[in-house]
Amino acid sequence: MLLPAPAVPGLPLADVDTPALLLDLDAFERNLGTMTDALRPFNVRWRPHAKWHKCAEIARRQIAAGAVGVCVQKTSEAEALVAGGVQDVLIANEVVGRGKLARLAQLGKSARIGVCVDDAGVVADLDAAARADGSRLDGYVELNVGANRCGVEPGAPALRLARIVSGSANLRFAGLQAYHGAAQHLRTIGERREAIAQAVEKAGDTRRLIEDEGLACDIVTGAGTGTFIYEGTSGVYDELQAGSYIFMDVDYGKNEWTESGIPRFEHSLFVWTTVMSRPTAERGVVDAGLKASSVDSGMPRVADVKGAEYVQASDEHGVLKLTGARLTIGDKLKLIPGHCDPTVNLYDYYVCVRGGKVEAIWPITARGAVW
Amino acid sequence: MLLPAPAVPGLPLADVDTPALLLDLDAFERNLGTMTDALRPFNVRWRPHAKWHKCAEIARRQIAAGAVGVCVQKTSEAEALVAGGVQDVLIANEVVGRGKLARLAQLGKSARIGVCVDDAGVVADLDAAARADGSRLDGYVELNVGANRCGVEPGAPALRLARIVSGSANLRFAGLQAYHGAAQHLRTIGERREAIAQAVEKAGDTRRLIEDEGLACDIVTGAGTGTFIYEGTSGVYDELQAGSYIFMDVDYGKNEWTESGIPRFEHSLFVWTTVMSRPTAERGVVDAGLKASSVDSGMPRVADVKGAEYVQASDEHGVLKLTGARLTIGDKLKLIPGHCDPTVNLYDYYVCVRGGKVEAIWPITARGAVW
Numbered sequence: 001m002l003l004p005a006p007a008v009p010g011l012p013l014a015d016v017d018t019p020a021l022l023l024d025l026d027a028f029e030r031n032l033g034t035m036t037d038a039l040r041p042f043n044v045r046w047r048p049h050a051k052w053h054k055c056a057e058i059a060r061r062q063i064a065a066g067a068v069g070v071c072v073q074k075t076s077e078a079e080a081l082v083a084g085g086v087q088d089v090l091i092a093n094e095v096v097g098r099g100k101l102a103r104l105a106q107l108g109k110s111a112r113i114g115v116c117v118d119d120a121g122v123v124a125d126l127d128a129a130a131r132a133d134g135s136r137l138d139g140y141v142e143l144n145v146g147a148n149r150c151g152v153e154p155g156a157p158a159l160r161l162a163r164i165v166s167g168s169a170n171l172r173f174a175g176l177q178a179y180h181g182a183a184q185h186l187r188t189i190g191e192r193r194e195a196i197a198q199a200v201e202k203a204g205d206t207r208r209l210i211e212d213e214g215l216a217c218d219i220v221t222g223a224g225t226g227t228f229i230y231e232g233t234s235g236v237y238d239e240l241q242a243g244s245y246i247f248m249d250v251d252y253g254k255n256e257w258t259e260s261g262i263p264r265f266e267h268s269l270f271v272w273t274t275v276m277s278r279p280t281a282e283r284g285v286v287d288a289g290l291k292a293s294s295v296d297s298g299m300p301r302v303a304d305v306k307g308a309e310y311v312q313a314s315d316e317h318g319v320l321k322l323t324g325a326r327l328t329i330g331d332k333l334k335l336i337p338g339h340c341d342p343t344v345n346l347y348d349y350y351v352c353v354r355g356g357k358v359e360a361i362w363p364i365t366a367r368g369a370v371w
Numbered sequence: 372m373l374l375p376a377p378a379v380p381g382l383p384l385a386d387v388d389t390p391a392l393l394l395d396l397d398a399f400e401r402n403l404g405t406m407t408d409a410l411r412p413f414n415v416r417w418r419p420h421a422k423w424h425k426c427a428e429i430a431r432r433q434i435a436a437g438a439v440g441v442c443v444q445k446t447s448e449a450e451a452l453v454a455g456g457v458q459d460v461l462i463a464n465e466v467v468g469r470g471k472l473a474r475l476a477q478l479g480k481s482a483r484i485g486v487c488v489d490d491a492g493v494v495a496d497l498d499a500a501a502r503a504d505g506s507r508l509d510g511y512v513e514l515n516v517g518a519n520r521c522g523v524e525p526g527a528p529a530l531r532l533a534r535i536v537s538g539s540a541n542l543r544f545a546g547l548q549a550y551h552g553a554a555q556h557l558r559t560i561g562e563r564r565e566a567i568a569q570a571v572e573k574a575g576d577t578r579r580l581i582e583d584e585g586l587a588c589d590i591v592t593g594a595g596t597g598t599f600i601y602e603g604t605s606g607v608y609d610e611l612q613a614g615s616y617i618f619m620d621v622d623y624g625k626n627e628w629t630e631s632g633i634p635r636f637e638h639s640l641f642v643w644t645t646v647m648s649r650p651t652a653e654r655g656v657v658d659a660g661l662k663a664s665s666v667d668s669g670m671p672r673v674a675d676v677k678g679a680e681y682v683q684a685s686d687e688h689g690v691l692k693l694t695g696a697r698l699t700i701g702d703k704l705k706l707i708p709g710h711c712d713p714t715v716n717l718y719d720y721y722v723c724v725r726g727g728k729v730e731a732i733w734p735i736t737a738r739g740a741v742w
Contacts, residue, residue, distance in 0.1 A: 003740065093647075330468060
């Protein structure tokens, strides 16, 4: 079922029904400008992750602001964004299976497509798929720089795989994917700086090893909102993937951000919700539960209202503990999602708001695109 | 974006790309039969919750098996299922706001629509909406029988509200909603039995109080998969809402189920996933993360494979700890979702499988219908 848009431009925010996903355009645009300004002195490329916003309109605005293209995680996300006009997409993730590889090769005929690899067998399949379709794909060797998820180990294993990519007729060895996902939410600046120092060392040593073998290693790519300042000033990373900064969320808000030189981003994404029950003096219930705001990284936070804490989520209910907030049935509130990424994936549209009114409705182009 | 169906009937399961949501039709049909058999001696109505499956095709099959209709939680779910041919829907939840109440009243002209109330002001708004549209709605007073979420307290507060509903020209006081959500996942049988004994007492006393005032209180409705045997044999509940039994999930699987008389249900819902990386001997990574299988109630479980535990979910990755399972890149696995309800809401289609082949594709009619 294609859901209808939840509002029309011009509608006062107060009249937007709930739950709805709100994008505060002023805050969003300030975040975009802050990142553009922050990156200017670094002399690095910027390829923001779009798995987070899944939206062709936002991708186009990021590219207009200077991004070279976007990252995604899934083949279907790449298809959706290329269809939405994005011409340069890196799938910052491994892709396996003949069906998906054939789709990638097909996509490579209408856009520049990069993909990560961590296995020689998959490289052979990828090369065969590109050959069958007469296209050419960029292959990035993914390094395990500390997240212990996918990726080959730095050094000799990465060199071996780089040689295989480089020797594949329909692939171009484009460089190294060196994203340290586990570092993004280390709470203190010291922990994040230290984790990235180790990633930088692993990526830098591996690049030298590869270049010493006579292979060009054009791009070392990685970084997220929690750490991009360290990759950006490392002299090793050529491309930054930070994406979450455009929205922020409660989880990122818990990071320590006080070091000089780290730009501050604002919350721009909210779940709009209605108080649907007031059973006791201390308890309110809102109509946004875990199908409206993902709780994998903790509860959402009530914005702009003091004395109201979102303490419990069930499928379609959120329980507020009230300690002073005066809320009555029908009142509408903004929630800051615990984790923006899976929250966005629950909705079909951003309701874009400015000055208390709906200014635009942006489709979430790649909502549900998991394969 | 309306996503394309992930498979076509006749395709071997092995060729279905991942992640996909699989419904094992044999297990699903056995669960449906087991519930029908279990309810037969109870002499109660059966109104399974559809917030769980969100699927008109499944609702129609439940009704063909004897259900009087279905429950949902949201106005948009009711709209989707009525459009899919369901003629009797109880919104087992409060609905507030003029826009939604007008939609409910409109829906009441083409189907029998019930809704829960726990506030006199909302009852007045609901009555006005029904009057404006010339329809008539069933109002159920929701009792707090122990979940401490929405609902009025048993006894005098419920009687007061029942009188108000009963005195509303365009509403019919249909009875009491007395669902004890918090009891469903109490792990031991003793805890669940005791929690429902208290709910039964509260609902029974309140019904007597209302009937002593001369008001008909036709239906006491409630119960879930974890407890329906107790509501069903209580002599107080007239209608059971258990719905999860058709799929089961890891969370329900953790309940103790050994008491004689409690039917056993099977896991019929799975997330189909591919091993996408094998970085170390002990670590495998699959392509189903928390956007493919909700983790709010814990991690998914690997089905049918020994020595492989799903230990960590990120947005698009699931990390398996391998202790003996032989898995190679490209292997496909079934995961049992931690919590079926929000997992289903991530997909647009059930891939219905029997005998190793796709038999049908069923749209998830009310996917994303949160408002």
